[in-house]
Amino acid sequence: xxxxxxxxxxxxxxxxxxxxxxxxxxxxxxxxxxxxxxxxxxxxxxxxxxxxxxxxxxxxxxxxxxxxxxxxxxxxxxxxxxxxxxxxxxxxxxxxxx
Amino acid sequence: xxxxxxxxxxxxxxxxxxxxxxxxxxxxxxxxxxxxxxxxxxxxxxxxxxxxxxxxxxxxxxxxxxxxxxxxxxxxxxxxxxxxxxxxxxxxxxxxxxxxxxxxxxxxxxxxxxxxxxxxxxxxxxxxxxxxxxxxxxxxxxxxxxxxxxxxxxxxxxxxxxxxxxxxxxxxxxxxxxxxxxxxxxxxxxxxxxxxxxxxxxxxxxxxxxxxxxxxxxxxxxxxxxxxxxxxxxxxxxxxxxxxxxxxxxxxxxxxxxxxxxxxxxxxxxxxxxxxxxxxxxxxxxxxxxxxxxxxxxxxxxxxxxxxxxxxxxxxxxxxxxxxxxxxxxxxxxxxxxxxxxxxxxxxxxxxxxxxxxxxxxxxxxxxxxxxxxxxxxxxxxxxxxxxxxxxxxxxxxxxxxxxxxxxxxxxxxxxxxxxxxxxxxxxxxxxxxxxxxxxxxxxxxxxxxxxxxxxxxxxxxxxxxxxxxxxxxxxxxxxxxxxxxxxxxxxxxxxxxxxxxxxxxxxxxxxxxxxxxxxxxxxxxxxxxxxxxxxxxxxxxxxxxxxxxxxxxxxxxxxxxxxxxxxxxxxxxxxxxxxxxxxxxxxxxxxxxxxxxxxxxxxxxxxxxxxxxxxxxxxxxxxxxxxxxxxxxxxxxxxxxx
Ligand code: HEM
Ligand SMILES: [Cu+2]
Numbered sequence: 001x002x003x004x005x006x007x008x009x010x011x012x013x014x015x016x017x018x019x020x021x022x023x024x025x026x027x028x029x030x031x032x033x034x035x036x037x038x039x040x041x042x043x044x045x046x047x048x049x050x051x052x053x054x055x056x057x058x059x060x061x062x063x064x065x066x067x068x069x070x071x072x073x074x075x076x077x078x079x080x081x082x083x084x085x086x087x088x089x090x091x092x093x094x095x096x097x098x
Numbered sequence: 099x100x101x102x103x104x105x106x107x108x109x110x111x112x113x114x115x116x117x118x119x120x121x122x123x124x125x126x127x128x129x130x131x132x133x134x135x136x137x138x139x140x141x142x143x144x145x146x147x148x149x150x151x152x153x154x155x156x157x158x159x160x161x162x163x164x165x166x167x168x169x170x171x172x173x174x175x176x177x178x179x180x181x182x183x184x185x186x187x188x189x190x191x192x193x194x195x196x197x198x199x200x201x202x203x204x205x206x207x208x209x210x211x212x213x214x215x216x217x218x219x220x221x222x223x224x225x226x227x228x229x230x231x232x233x234x235x236x237x238x239x240x241x242x243x244x245x246x247x248x249x250x251x252x253x254x255x256x257x258x259x260x261x262x263x264x265x266x267x268x269x270x271x272x273x274x275x276x277x278x279x280x281x282x283x284x285x286x287x288x289x290x291x292x293x294x295x296x297x298x299x300x301x302x303x304x305x306x307x308x309x310x311x312x313x314x315x316x317x318x319x320x321x322x323x324x325x326x327x328x329x330x331x332x333x334x335x336x337x338x339x340x341x342x343x344x345x346x347x348x349x350x351x352x353x354x355x356x357x358x359x360x361x362x363x364x365x366x367x368x369x370x371x372x373x374x375x376x377x378x379x380x381x382x383x384x385x386x387x388x389x390x391x392x393x394x395x396x397x398x399x400x401x402x403x404x405x406x407x408x409x410x411x412x413x414x415x416x417x418x419x420x421x422x423x424x425x426x427x428x429x430x431x432x433x434x435x436x437x438x439x440x441x442x443x444x445x446x447x448x449x450x451x452x453x454x455x456x457x458x459x460x461x462x463x464x465x466x467x468x469x470x471x472x473x474x475x476x477x478x479x480x481x482x483x484x485x486x487x488x489x490x491x492x493x494x495x496x497x498x499x500x501x502x503x504x505x506x507x508x509x510x511x512x513x514x515x516x517x518x519x520x521x522x523x524x525x526x527x528x529x530x531x532x533x534x535x536x537x538x539x540x541x542x543x544x545x546x547x548x549x550x551x552x553x554x555x556x557x558x559x560x561x562x563x564x565x566x567x568x569x570x571x572x573x574x575x576x577x578x579x580x581x582x583x584x585x586x587x588x589x590x591x592x593x594x595x596x597x598x599x600x601x602x603x604x605x606x607x608x609x610x611x612x613x614x615x616x617x618x619x620x621x622x623x624x625x626x627x628x629x630x631x632x633x634x635x636x637x638x639x640x641x642x643x644x645x646x647x648x649x650x651x652x653x654x655x656x657x658x659x660x661x662x663x664x665x666x667x668x669x670x671x672x673x674x675x676x677x678x679x680x681x682x683x684x685x686x687x688x689x690x691x692x693x694x695x696x697x698x699x700x701x702x703x704x705x706x707x708x709x710x711x712x713x714x715x716x717x718x719x720x721x722x723x724x725x726x727x728x729x730x731x732x733x734x735x736x737x738x739x740x741x
Contacts, residue, residue, distance in 0.1 A: 070305075081333045084420055089369055092424055095433045 015058025022051045106256055109190065111173075116253055145678040147231035148640055149216050152238045154535055156213030157528070159242055163206040164602070166249065170198035172599060175559075179592040181580045191576035192259035193278070197252065199262030203382065204286060205245040207516065210524040211385040212241075212296055215324050218531055219300065221631035221638070222318045224309025224647045224654075229302040231676040232718075237292040237299065239686035244289025247693050251281035255697065258282040261574065263371060264345070266356045266364045271349045277697045283346045284693035290339055291689075297331030300324055309630070311649035315409075318629040318653075319395075319402055322409055323388025326416050327381050333420070334377035341370035350699060365430065372423035380419040383515065384412055386523030387454060390476045393530050394458050396625055397473040398465025401653055404457040411450035411457075418447045428496040429503045437496035444494035451487055455480060470625070471545030475526035478553050479518055486514030489564065504574075507567025513560045525549075525605065533624045537637050538616040540608050548604035555597020562587040562594075628653040635740045641673045641728060644737050670734060672727040679723075685714035 029035065029043045056062045062071065106112050130136050143151060173194055177186045186194065220228055228234050251257040255277035260269035269279050304325045308317070317325070344355040345367065354360040356367045395402040402408065424432065424440035458480055467473070489511040493499050502508055533539045571584045578584055622636040630647055633655045645668060651657055692707025694700075 077329070077333065081420065085337065085373060088421070089366070089373075092432055092436055093363070093365055093369060095436050 011058050015054055018054050018058075019051055022047045022054075104254060106253055111190075112253060119253065140680075141678070144683055145235075145680045147227070147235045147676050147678055147682075149220050149228050149231065149234060150535070150638060150640075150642075152234055153213045153216030153218075155238055156209045156216060156241075159245065160206050160210035160213060160524070161606075163201050163209070163245065167198050167201040167206055168599065168602060170194045170201070172595060174198065175592045175595045177576060178578070179588050181578050181582065181585055183577065186576060188576045189259060192261075192574070193252070193257035195574055196258050196261050196264075196282075197248075200248065200258075200282065200286070201245075202516075203262065203378070204289060205241075205248065207382040207520045207524070208293065209241055209245075211327075211382060211520070212237075212293075214389065214524070214527040214531065215300065215320075215327075215385060217535060218527075218631055219321055219324050220303065220307070221534075221634060221642060222321050222629050223304060223307060223312060224630050224643060224649065225303065225307040226642050226646075226673065227676060228299050229307060230299050232679055232682065233295050233299050235679065235682035236685065237295040239682045240292035240295075240689060241289045243686040243690040244285050244287070244292065244693075247288060247690055247697070248281055248285030251278060251285075255281070263375070264367075265371075266345065266348075266367045267358050269345065269367075270357055270364075280346075280349060280697040280699075283342050283349070284696050287339065287342050287346070288686075288689050288693050290335055290342070293331055294335045294339070297328045297335065301328040301332065304328070309646050309649050309654075312654065315406070316649055316652050316654070319391035319405070319408055320385070320388035320629075323384045323391070323412060326412050327384045330377045330381050330384070330416055330419065334374045334381065337370055338374040338378075341367060341374065344370075346696075350696065368427050368430065369423070372426045373420075375426065376423045377416075377419045379512075379515070380415060382520045384416070386479075386520050387412065389523045389527040389530070390458065390479055391461075392629065393472050393476045393526055394461050395653075396530075396628055397468045397470060397476075398462050399468070399626070400461055400465045401628075402457070403460035403463075404453075405652065407453055408457055411453045414450045415447060418443060418450075422447065425494055425496075425499070428499045441494055441496040445491055448487060448491050448494075455484060470529070471540065471542055471549055472526045472529040472625075474546065474549045474553075475522045475529070478549070479522045479526075482514060482518030482522070482553075482557070486511055486518060489514065502567060504572055505567035506563040506571045506573060509573050510560045510563035510567060513563075517556055517560070522553075525552075530625070531631075532612075533619040534622075534631060534634070534636055534638065536613075538612055538619050539624060540612045541616060544604055544608040544611060548601045548608060550601075551604065552598050552601025555594045555599075555601055557594065558597060559591045559594025562590045566591075623655075628656040630654050633658065635737075639736050641675060641733070644668070644670055644673075644733050668737075670730045670737075672729055673733060674725055674727055676725045677723050681714050681718055681721075685711055688714060 026044050026047045029040055029047075033040065033043075035043070105116075130139060143155065146152060146155075173186060174191065177183060177191055216228075216234070220226070258264070258269075258274070258278040258281055260274050260279060260282075264279065264282060267273055269282075304317070304321060344353075347353040348356050348362070354362040356362050356364050358364060391402055391408065422440055422444045424436060425444045428437050428440070462477075469477075489507070493502050493508065493511055529540055529545060566584055566587050569584060569587075571578070571582070619636055622634060623632040625632070630649075633647060634642055647654065647658070688707050688710025690707070692704050692711065695703030695705070695707055
């Protein structure tokens with residue numbers, strides 16, 4: 001982008017490092033923390049959401065569009081799919097099986 | 099690992115394949131060297147970023163894959179024609195139905211359609227190339243090397259044998275040890291990168307690069323169907339990526355996402371596979387709908403009936419396609435509420451599909467219909483696809499599906515939709531755009547013979563399978579007993595398959611014959627076309643349009659022809675074009691090497707390949723290549739040469 005004077009992609013680098021750190025923390029929580037299952041799941045889901053937000057801003061150019069219309073479209077679609085995917089999977093895989 | 103484990107041994111079919119691969123390769127190398135074509139091949143094709151050439155390469159690869167998948171199919175038919183025959187052993191049969199299914203869907207149907215999309219869509223919207231030409235080359239080459247990786251499995255290491263759906267635990271490390279299943283995972287993963295990139299590329303191309311005046315509701319129907327398909331790809335393919343990664347981790351690194359033991363959840367694979375898989379079947383049918391719409395409207399010589407209804411029905415099909423996936427595993431045992439929900443959403447898809455069928459029929463109504471080969475395939479599509487759709491609704495009734503599931507009834511259903519939908523569309527599209535691609539038409543007489551043989555053969559082959567299914571014949575069995583009583587109908591089916599094979603051979607012969615003898619096509623508009631691709635010269639200059647056309651309504655080119663006064667004085671401007679690049683093919687080769695290493699768990703090789711991929715990404719990042727300008731006098735010279 002022309003408006004930035006620096007050529008170096010700081011945003012990407014920071015986003016990348018943060019993503020790696022968050023993933024390592026999640027891995028640690030899952031493998032070595034010894035917390036109870038519920039807490040581990042809460043931690044992992046929280047870290048995943050934070051990471052999704054980081055990626056949206058650092059890599060996905062969320063703030064760079066000239067008009068917000070496309071962005072809104074894309075976000076609504078993605079939310080639709082994400083809800084179907086997660087809620088649908090839990091619903092399908094937890095009912096009727098014992 | 100010993101050499102006799104590395105190469106597949108002990109089967110005469112495989113030795114024949116080995117020999118043919120070696121001879122074909124030697125032949126190709128010889129011809130290229132003898133005619134001094136290496137440089138031409140490299141600089142005109144392998145490094146190209148031109149959407150037309152990439153489209154043609156996609157189609158060539160897809161036809162080769164159709165041949166490979168077709169040979170698989172004939173081998174299977176040969177084996178199950180009569181009870182107790184021993185042409186193929188059980189393991190070999192399993193491998194063949196697995197590679198057949200995977201190749202036909204992932205490496206034939208999708209690439210064929212993406213090839214036609216590549217060729218036609220930028221021309222239809224009046225663009226000079228796609229939004230990201232370099233990325234387009236990456237798409238093609240990752241697809242191609244993913245496909246090659248999958249294909250070599252049958253001579254090196256052994257093929258996957260757990261079905262194209264690869265259900266765990268069968269596809270897991272314990273029950274399918276060895277490289278076979280890894281080929282499936284890595285081949286699909288690498289090719290999947292290409293598909294996802296195509297999705298992004300064409301979404302942006304269609305949204306951003308339409309000629310002035312072509313508002314979104316003036317786009318040709320094929321472009322519309324492509325737009326919607328690309329959205330499906332963007333949302334569906336990441337699910338496949340994740341699912342494949344989970345299974346790869348389980349198999350290569352000992353994780354337990356999908357295993358039976360240690361808290362894994364095998365049903366998660368089915369679930370993720372079909373969350374991708376059902377949209378996938380629409381990814382291969384929506385572009386087909388688009389192709390038929392173009393052809394039917396062109397040869398009925400009428401504007402497509404119900405444009406908006408066509409668009410809305412595709413949008414609702416696309417939306418619904420994400421909430422029906424459980425219909426592929428009703429029998430898994432979810433409770434009645436879950437099954438009923440998915441039963442109803444599935445049946446609902448039949449409504450927009452029905453709307454489309456009627457729109458095609460109304461387009462034909464009172465049209466001045468011209469029967470060409472392309473039109474024949476399109477007309478045949480309507481009744482045949484309807485049979486596939488109706489049996490789909492039968493399968494959609496969860497309770498009844500307990501009876502139909504995994505029988506030949508299902509096999510017949512999906513072949514009716516995939517062959518009379520997707521394959522007919524690929525052939526129709528090929529006949530239709532062939533003159534634009536290669537500067538001559540395909541022969542109509544041979545074309546009609548090929549059509550009738552294939553179409554009748556198809557029905558003779560697959561219609562009996564509905565009854566075989568109702569008689570209880572399960573899918574994916576390599577043999578059966580006389581007492582089962584399935585012999586007669588299986589003989590009929592095999593006869594039909596031979597008919598289809600002859601039809602296919604005639605198609606290939608037609609390509610050869612027309613290349614040699616067909617009259618050259620110079621008008622650029624052989625069918626009295628309605629959309630912008632027919633307004634270009636034939637052969638299409640590399641910049642497509644010397645002057646970007648202005649669009650004043652639907653069927654833009656028909657309008658221009660009716661009202662030639664509109665044609666403006668020709669004032670050329672320099673044309674900006676992208677440079678060719680060798681990096682996409684090198685990067686994909688690196689992917690191939692890495693994938694091969696992972697298949698055999700040779701880590702050094704996998705890492706080496708990945709380093710190659712990273713190196714290519716790095717090189718590309720510091721590549722400040724902004725393309726070049728074609729100067730006005732050169733444009734003038736090229737345009738003159740067509741007069
Ligand atoms: C009216 C529209 C359709 C309906 C209601 C429908 C319904 C179904 C149902 C319920 C099944 C699962 C049956 C079972 O496993 O027992 C199925 C399987 C299948 N359908 Fe369809 N379908 C429709 C259209 C299509 C289209 C357009 C395609 C592709 C072009 C397609 C491709 C497939 C494939 C490939 C399978 C089998 C997958 C496998 O198990 O290997 N269907 N369909
Ligand atoms: Cu489905």
